[in-house]
Amino acid sequence: MENSGPERYDLIIQGGRVIDPAQNLDGVRDVALREGKVARLAENLPRSAARRVLEARGKIVVPGLIDLHAHVFPDVGPYGIDPDPYCLHRGVTTVIDAGTSGALTFPAFRRFVIDRARTRIRALLHVVAIGMVAGSTPRLGELEDLRYCVPEMAVRVAEENRGTIVGFKIRFSRQYTASHDYEGMLRAQSVRDRCNLPLMVHIGNSYTPLSKLLPLMRQGDVVTHIYHSHRHGILDSKGRLRREVLEARRRGVLFDVGHGAGSFSFDVVERCLAQDFLPDTISSDLYSANVHGPVFDLVTTLSKFLLLGMSLSEVLRRATVNAAAVFDLGAKVGTLQPGAEADLSVLELQEGEFTFIDADGQSRLGKQKLAPVVTIKGGELYEPMEEASR
Ligand SMILES: [Zn+2]
Numbered sequence: 001m002e003n004s005g006p007e008r009y010d011l012i013i014q015g016g017r018v019i020d021p022a023q024n025l026d027g028v029r030d031v032a033l034r035e036g037k038v039a040r041l042a043e044n045l046p047r048s049a050a051r052r053v054l055e056a057r058g059k060i061v062v063p064g065l066i067d068l069h070a071h072v073f074p075d076v077g078p079y080g081i082d083p084d085p086y087c088l089h090r091g092v093t094t095v096i097d098a099g100t101s102g103a104l105t106f107p108a109f110r111r112f113v114i115d116r117a118r119t120r121i122r123a124l125l126h127v128v129a130i131g132m133v134a135g136s137t138p139r140l141g142e143l144e145d146l147r148y149c150v151p152e153m154a155v156r157v158a159e160e161n162r163g164t165i166v167g168f169k170i171r172f173s174r175q176y177t178a179s180h181d182y183e184g185m186l187r188a189q190s191v192r193d194r195c196n197l198p199l200m201v202h203i204g205n206s207y208t209p210l211s212k213l214l215p216l217m218r219q220g221d222v223v224t225h226i227y228h229s230h231r232h233g234i235l236d237s238k239g240r241l242r243r244e245v246l247e248a249r250r251r252g253v254l255f256d257v258g259h260g261a262g263s264f265s266f267d268v269v270e271r272c273l274a275q276d277f278l279p280d281t282i283s284s285d286l287y288s289a290n291v292h293g294p295v296f297d298l299v300t301t302l303s304k305f306l307l308l309g310m311s312l313s314e315v316l317r318r319a320t321v322n323a324a325a326v327f328d329l330g331a332k333v334g335t336l337q338p339g340a341e342a343d344l345s346v347l348e349l350q351e352g353e354f355t356f357i358d359a360d361g362q363s364r365l366g367k368q369k370l371a372p373v374v375t376i377k378g379g380e381l382y383e384p385m386e387e388a389s390r
Helices: 107-113 153-161 180-196 209-216 243-251 266-274 298-307 312-317
Strands: 009-020 025-034 037-042 050-055 060-063 065-068 092-102 120-126 167-170 198-200 222-224 345-356 363-377 380-384
Touching: 009 037, 009 312, 009 345, 025 209, 065 222, 065 298, 092 107, 092 167, 092 198, 092 345, 092 363, 107 120, 107 209, 153 167, 153 180, 167 180, 180 198, 180 209, 209 243, 298 312, 298 345
Parallel strands: 009 050, 009 060, 065 092, 092 120, 120 167, 167 198, 198 222
Antiparallel strands: 009 025, 025 037, 060 345, 345 363, 363 380
């Protein structure tokens, strides 16, 4: 098979430092793509073996990044951003929309965004039928009126859109829920169990203490915004990890970053890392109010963990193979093993002095920064855009 012709591959990405945590690989390799799949990883593939060669010497080549938490349903409510400029063109080939849409708005999300975007989009359906249309408008939060939280509606839409809807989402902050978070959690549990799909729970300033909500989460469910500095975080008043948090991790509940504009404190991260509590996945929670800072994009969020002392491959693991395992994405992504989707991100690890800002306005100085160079998906190349459209 390998000798069938002079041009055996569609594209070779040549000479980059390939980091694929799924295979514990970190070394200079050529990556050959054929018919939308990774065909081969090897040292020194001949240039003549491909129709096209992309030079990646001095760059880092990784599986297309997976952002487990972002908001990519524009114009329906205040959060959504266009997926392609902010995700695909910036290294992310697969994005999980974390509950921007609910049963009443998902059909429009699917038709006008998911089916049209070049970025691979999977959705967590908000358990509340209106999704996040009201944003953080005072007294209009999605769980302030429990009549919008109808388990039957969420179950029906999730079943009708299996494969695109890969789980559920609910937000627990008192400004969106009033005193209804515990009842919302019970309904979310019911939806989750009826569809047997994971539930992602947004924490931070909840009405009900986290220690009462966490026991209702089960293996495969995801806590997001784990490093926020508001009431009812994962640390107790003495800065120690709560017992319920450690129990949840032992049970198989996953802990995701979800940086956002209000949910990432360097102080909290540092205290957690000092107690060996690392995130399972690193996501951006990218939305309209943070694309111009402090989040910017997923690679900037990843860079913050480099300055906090995690290794490059351990950071990348949390946006590739770990992220791919959380939901059933229906595609082999998050790795460059032969047969995987030909989703790749070529990144640059810049050296210098970089100031990074958290969601509380605190800053830290880093010596390295990841930057997107080019993303490859579906045989097309995508470079960062100067001015993203929204
Ligand atoms: Zn979010």
